[in-house]
Amino acid sequence: MDVLYSFIKKNVVLLSTALACLSTGKAYSQCLKDLTDTQPYTITTSGAAGGYPGTKAFDNSDLATSGWKQTTNPSSVSSAWIRVTFTTAQVVKGYAVSAFDDASGNNNTAPANWQLQASNDGVSWTRIDQRTGEVFTARGETHIYTMTNTTAYRYYRILISETYLTSSGTVSIGEMQLFADVCLVGTVFDDNGDRATAYNSSVDAPLAGVPVSIVTSPAGNIVAATTTDAAGQYSFSASDVPAIGNFSVIVKPPAGKIFVTRPNVLWATWVSIPSVEEEPGNGAVFFGYHIAPNTGKQAAVNRMLFAGGNIDFGLQNATPPVPFTCFGGVNNVNLIHEGGNGTFGISANPWETAHPNQEGFIYSSNILYSGLPATVTDYTFGNSPTGSINGNRGVLLGEQKYAVCSFLGTMSEVGYAPYTNSLLNNVSGGWRKTYGITNGDAYDRIMAVNGATSGSLPFFKQSGLTLSSGGTYTLAFYGKHANSYAQVRGGGVQDAQLIVEVLDNGNSLVSSGSLNLTAPASWTDDRPEAPWELRMFSFTAPGGSGPFTVQLRASTTAVYGNDFYIDNIVLAPCALVLLPLELNGFTARAAKNNDIALNFNVVTPVPATAVIEYSVDGKDFTPIGKLPVQPDITDYSYTHVQPGVRTNYYRLRIVDATGKTTWSSIVRVDLGPASTSPVLVYPNPATDRVFIQSAFAISQAQVLDAMGKLVKSVHNTSATGVDIYVRDLPVGMYYIKLINRQGTASLYKVVVSR
Numbered sequence: 001m002d003v004l005y006s007f008i009k010k011n012v013v014l015l016s017t018a019l020a021c022l023s024t025g026k027a028y029s030q031c032l033k034d035l036t037d038t039q040p041y042t043i044t045t046s047g048a049a050g051g052y053p054g055t056k057a058f059d060n061s062d063l064a065t066s067g068w069k070q071t072t073n074p075s076s077v078s079s080a081w082i083r084v085t086f087t088t089a090q091v092v093k094g095y096a097v098s099a100f101d102d103a104s105g106n107n108n109t110a111p112a113n114w115q116l117q118a119s120n121d122g123v124s125w126t127r128i129d130q131r132t133g134e135v136f137t138a139r140g141e142t143h144i145y146t147m148t149n150t151t152a153y154r155y156y157r158i159l160i161s162e163t164y165l166t167s168s169g170t171v172s173i174g175e176m177q178l179f180a181d182v183c184l185v186g187t188v189f190d191d192n193g194d195r196a197t198a199y200n201s202s203v204d205a206p207l208a209g210v211p212v213s214i215v216t217s218p219a220g221n222i223v224a225a226t227t228t229d230a231a232g233q234y235s236f237s238a239s240d241v242p243a244i245g246n247f248s249v250i251v252k253p254p255a256g257k258i259f260v261t262r263p264n265v266l267w268a269t270w271v272s273i274p275s276v277e278e279e280p281g282n283g284a285v286f287f288g289y290h291i292a293p294n295t296g297k298q299a300a301v302n303r304m305l306f307a308g309g310n311i312d313f314g315l316q317n318a319t320p321p322v323p324f325t326c327f328g329g330v331n332n333v334n335l336i337h338e339g340g341n342g343t344f345g346i347s348a349n350p351w352e353t354a355h356p357n358q359e360g361f362i363y364s365s366n367i368l369y370s371g372l373p374a375t376v377t378d379y380t381f382g383n384s385p386t387g388s389i390n391g392n393r394g395v396l397l398g399e400q401k402y403a404v405c406s407f408l409g410t411m412s413e414v415g416y417a418p419y420t421n422s423l424l425n426n427v428s429g430g431w432r433k434t435y436g437i438t439n440g441d442a443y444d445r446i447m448a449v450n451g452a453t454s455g456s457l458p459f460f461k462q463s464g465l466t467l468s469s470g471g472t473y474t475l476a477f478y479g480k481h482a483n484s485y486a487q488v489r490g491g492g493v494q495d496a497q498l499i500v501e502v503l504d505n506g507n508s509l510v511s512s513g514s515l516n517l518t519a520p521a522s523w524t525d526d527r528p529e530a531p532w533e534l535r536m537f538s539f540t541a542p543g544g545s546g547p548f549t550v551q552l553r554a555s556t557t558a559v560y561g562n563d564f565y566i567d568n569i570v571l572a573p574c575a576l577v578l579l580p581l582e583l584n585g586f587t588a589r590a591a592k593n594n595d596i597a598l599n600f601n602v603v604t605p606v607p608a609t610a611v612i613e614y615s616v617d618g619k620d621f622t623p624i625g626k627l628p629v630q631p632d633i634t635d636y637s638y639t640h641v642q643p644g645v646r647t648n649y650y651r652l653r654i655v656d657a658t659g660k661t662t663w664s665s666i667v668r669v670d671l672g673p674a675s676t677s678p679v680l681v682y683p684n685p686a687t688d689r690v691f692i693q694s695a696f697a698i699s700q701a702q703v704l705d706a707m708g709k710l711v712k713s714v715h716n717t718s719a720t721g722v723d724i725y726v727r728d729l730p731v732g733m734y735y736i737k738l739i740n741r742q743g744t745a746s747l748y749k750v751v752v753s754r
Contacts, residue, residue: 030309031183034060035090044083047072049170054082057176064101064140067174069109076161080171084178089120089152092128094145094182094238097158100172101139108165109172110136111158116145118153125157135164140174146182146238182238184311188212188228188251191314197261199232199312206232207315211252214240223247251283251313256441258529259283261314283313283442318440321532322607322631324476326574335473335571336550338462342477342569343438344404344445402449402459432484432526437567440529444567448482451496451554451562458501458551460569465548467541472575475500475539475550476657478532482563485520488623493561495519499553500537504545511539514555515659517564518609521623523725531628532567534607536657538576579604581629581656588650588667593683596640596669598650605631608656612638615649618666629654644680644693646671679746681736685753690736692722702737703729726752 035041036058045054045068052069059066074080099110116129129147136143156178163171187199188210194203212234214224224240236249253259336342436444449459467473479498487493495516502511515535520526541548550571556562582603591597598612608629613621625638640648648671652664680693692701701722703712711734714724724736729752736748 031181031185032094032177033180033309034177035086035092035180036084036178039090040087042085044085046070046079046081052172057082057173058084059175061175064098064174067098067100067172069100069102069170069172071170073166073169074111074160074162074171075166080160081157082173082176083122083155083157085122086154086156089154090178091150091152091180092118092156092178093147093149094179095129095158096142096144096175096177096179097173098142098175099136099139100174102170102172108163108168109170110134110164111160111162111171111173112164113162114158114160116147117157117159118149118151119155119157120153122155125155126151126153141244142175144182144241144243146241146243182241184214184236184241184249186212186234186249186311186313187232188234188313188315189232191260191316193316195260195314197312197314198310199314204314206230207254207257208232210234210254213250213252214242215248215250216242216245249311253283253315253442255443256318256439257315258318258435258441259313260316260527260529261312316529318435319529320440321437321478321534321568324478324534324536324568324570326474326476326570326572326576333572333574335465335573336462336569338460339404339447339569342460342462342567342571344436344447344567346439347405347436347443347445402447404445404447432482432520433528434480434482434530434532434565435528437478437532446565446567448565449554449563451556451564456554458553460566461549461551462571463547463549465550465571466546467548468573469541469543471541471573473539473541473571474536474574474576475569475571476534476536477552477569478534478567479515479517480530480532480565481517481519481561482565483519483561484526485523487561488519488521493519494556496554496562496564497556498535498564498566499555501551501553502539503549503551504542505547506545507549508545510542510545510548513537513539513659516655518611518626518655519561519623521611521626525626530626532565533609533628533655534657535659536576536578576658578606578656578658581606581608581654581660581662583652583654583662583664586652586664586667588648588669590669590671591639594642594644594671596643596648596650596671598638598640600636600652600664602629602634602636602654605629605634606656607631608654610636611653611655612640613651613653614640614643615651615666616645616647618649618668621649621651623653629656642682642691643671644682644691679738679748681748681750685751686726687753688725688727690724690726690750692724692736692738694721694738697740698722698738700739702739704735704737705732 037060043054043058047070048054049069049071052067054068056066057068061067068082070080072078072080095116097111102109112134113132114130114134115127117125118128119125128149129145131145134143158173158176160171188207189199190205190207192200192203192205196204199206206228208228208230210228210232212226212228213222214236215222223242224236226234226236228234251259334341339345434446435442436446438444447460479496481496483493483496495518498515498517500513500515501509504510515537517533517535520530524530552566552569554562554564584601584603586598586600588596588598600610602608606629610627610629611623612625612627614624615621624640627636627638629636640650648669649666650669651666652662654662654664656662680691682691684690692698698721701714701724702710703724703726705711711729712724712726714722722738726734731752734750734752736750738746738748
């Protein structure tokens with residue numbers, strides 16, 4: 001039975017990308033452009049099981065359980081087929097076939113023998129490709145095929161004569177794509193500061209000579225490599241693109257550079273998290289054509305479909321921190337020698353093999369140590385998959401474990417599973433990424449610590465110290481809270497507490513103190529270039545009983561969240577001279593577009609972190625942003641974008657390098673009459689985020705495109721508030737669908753603009 005379904009698909013992602021490419025004057029064509037995303041067409045099949053029409057093989061679903069299925073045993077005598085009829089003739093030079101996942105644990109229904117045929121009358125067919133004995137080893141696996149076709153045809157069909165198991169009684173395809181060309185191209189550029197995802201020749205500067213590679217995953221084998229030309233462009237031909245399996249396109253940044261943009265041409269690169277956490281700037285695009293390779297199990301999102309276009313990478317100059325300065329002694333004297341003088345060195349590991357999955361960094365048995373080697377040569381990067389899809393994988397593999405590593409910003413984890421079910425397990429969504437502190441770039445090694453709630457072992461220990469009796473010493477380091485803002489919002493993550501201890505030669509405690517690293521206060525704190533925090537502790541050395549030991553431990557009352565990075569550990573023979581931080585002139589006022597502008601002045605600026613806290617009742621405050629207080633800056637400002645309620649309260653919590661906290665007074669701002677609408681959706685138009693304030697409890701928020709297709713969904717929302725990240729969506733009109741806890745839905749129109 002023939003099933004005919006007229007289907008015109010408008011892919012706003014590709015259209016917006018095409019316009020962007022035209023505006024920037026790119027000389028090369030888009031790659032892996034699926035013609036069924038940009039051209040009108042109809043679908044005809046030899047048959048279809050109920051609920052699995054042929055159109056589902058061309059709907060860009062990222063679920064392998066969705067697709068076309070026909071109850072038949074195809075053979076050379078009685079073939080099964082799907083036919084695509086374009087309105088106008090198209091040249092197809094490649095195609096992709098993804099195996100259907102029938103949830104039975106096998107791939108028996110996947111095609112094994114077939115022809116790809118073309119025609120201009122629908123009667124006389126020309127074979128343009130033929131495959132025999134194809135094996136899809138995983139449910140959801142995608143194979144890419146190329147051919148030398150140069151003729152434009154209106155009709156294309158895949159004619160299947162045999163499945164993997166000839167007696168299966170069913171033939172199926174999860175997803176199929178027809179490519180105008182098989183290649184990978186893009187531009188590596190110096191971003192002008194707007195963090196736009198696509199290269200713009202009028203404001204951005206191309207970066208020449210940057211290595212770009214195609215790397216298999218998880219093996220980390222480089223299968224193709226090139227460098228950018230004078231225009232910052234790179235390209236890979238069809239012969240370079242792996243036909244089977246997962247792979248990444250990886251950019252090796254020049255020293256002193258960091259990634260600040262992410263490519264905007266990927267399907268399924270958003271994740272459902274209870275915040276608008278921004279995916280960090282990255283140096284890799286991951287093509288996950290299999291389901292989760294570390295388990296073989298079906299993931300909630302098990303395939304990343306490349307929508308076609310140019311893969312651009314934006315970088316900026318790294319910003320090294322202000323060097324630690326000690327008072328009352330000789331500067332540049334560091335008594336720490338463990339871990340390479342406490343700076344942990346500069347990474348020289350092979351970028352390509354370390355980058356694709358960022359599965360884990362390990363050292364020996366991967367437990368907290370009693371001493372670091374004097375060099376970092378014993379530290380190794382492990383990029384083998386570890387643990388289960390929802391269990392311990394990622395940069396650290398369990399409580400009280402640590403790593404010395406360079407953190408490489410990547411999007412690879414997004415190809416496995418949404419973050420929500422793993423937020424508090426220190427896995428893909430739990431750990432945000434960062435760059436090292438010494439140089440501020442991706443090559444500087446740092447230490448990452450998975451903290452414990454009590455009784456933790458020291459994660460850093462320097463023994464054999466000779467200290468002058470009565471002398472004053474200062475232990476200083478740079479640190480950064482490692483947990484994401486999503487964890488703060490969803491799991492009540494607190495500041496990370498570090499304990500400093502000085503021991504004599506009998507391991508008796510002679511001095512101690514605690515220093516906190518503030519938790520991320522907004523989604524911008526999750527960016528890898530977010531500032532590190534300087535922390536200092538001074539003590540007086542006792543007489544005798546040497547040599548001494550200085551060690552650092554993690555300790556907190558929080559169940560989750562005592563996770564952090566640390567670098568540049570210094571023990572200097574000097575006194576800590578830190579003037580009291582005097583806060584002055586904290587004000588808040590209504591600004592344009594119902595924003596609220598906050599300003600404050602520090603009379604005696606010292607190294608510190610200013611956390612902006614917000615409340616709607618003047619009693620319960622939550623952090624909404626952080627600002628680093630610099631020694632040479634006295635005036636600071638912060639804008640709270642459209643809080644959306646009438647009455648707003650603010651206060652400052654400033655933590656200096658010694659851990660001392662200074663609180664400001666509470667200020668109140670009224671924005672005028674309260675909204676009478678039960679639901680407030682703002683701003684509209686939106687550029688980065690859409691905020692939703694509701695009088696009823698929301699259980700789920702969905703974003704639908706103008707055609708009604710689901711493009712984003714947020715579960716586990718707060719009772720009456722939702723915020724949705726929309727910068728990754730193309731410009732256009734969308735609908736916000738809110739579903740309450742009784743299952744009733746309401747719809748609101750919103751426009752995404754730039």
